Amino acid sequence: QVRLAESGGGFVKSGGSLSLSCAASGSVLSAYAMGWFRQAPGKEREFVAAIDWSGGSILYGDAAKGRFTISRDKVKNTVTLQMNGLKPEDTATYLCKADRGSVPGLAYGSSEYTRWGQGTQVTVSS
Numbered sequence: 001q002v003r004l005a006e007s008g009g010g011f012v013k014s015g016g017s018l019s020l021s022c023a024a025s026g027s028v029l030s031a032y033a034m035g036w037f038r039q040a041p042g043k044e045r046e047f048v049a050a051i052d053w054s055g056g057s058i059l060y061g062d063a064a065k066g067r068f069t070i071s072r073d074k075v076k077n078t079v080t081l082q083m084n085g086l087k088p089e090d091t092a093t094y095l096c097k098a099d100r101g102s103v104p105g106l107a108y109g110s111s112e113y114t115r116w117g118q119g120t121q122v123t124v125s126s
Helices: 103-108
Strands: 003-007 010-013 018-025 032-039 046-051 058-060 068-073 078-083 092-100 120-125
Touching: 003 092, 018 032, 018 092, 018 120, 032 068, 032 078, 032 103, 046 068, 046 078, 046 092, 046 103, 058 068, 058 103, 092 103
Parallel strands: 010 120
Antiparallel strands: 003 018, 018 078, 032 046, 032 092, 046 058, 068 078, 092 120
């Protein structure tokens, strides 16, 4: 069973940067795509970015394009979301997700192998 733990959230002024990290543990991690979602109060959970084991397949949600970069360290079993040019509307709880299969599958679906972290809060002030 895969377990996920996020870190790196915090407070930042508009235009600033933050780096989020998700550490994965468990077996067969090479079979899992990993990614990030976010959820603001009163809003639906939103896809942010996802990456496969090799790093060769990456997908970004609309809010992330051009500002966020996802990367994966296979040795440390971590996925990092580098967020630049942050805006107040980026304020949300950011959650790490892992799932067997493809990056689009992680972004737009779920399976019996879907796993979520507990989330880390990002707050961007204007």
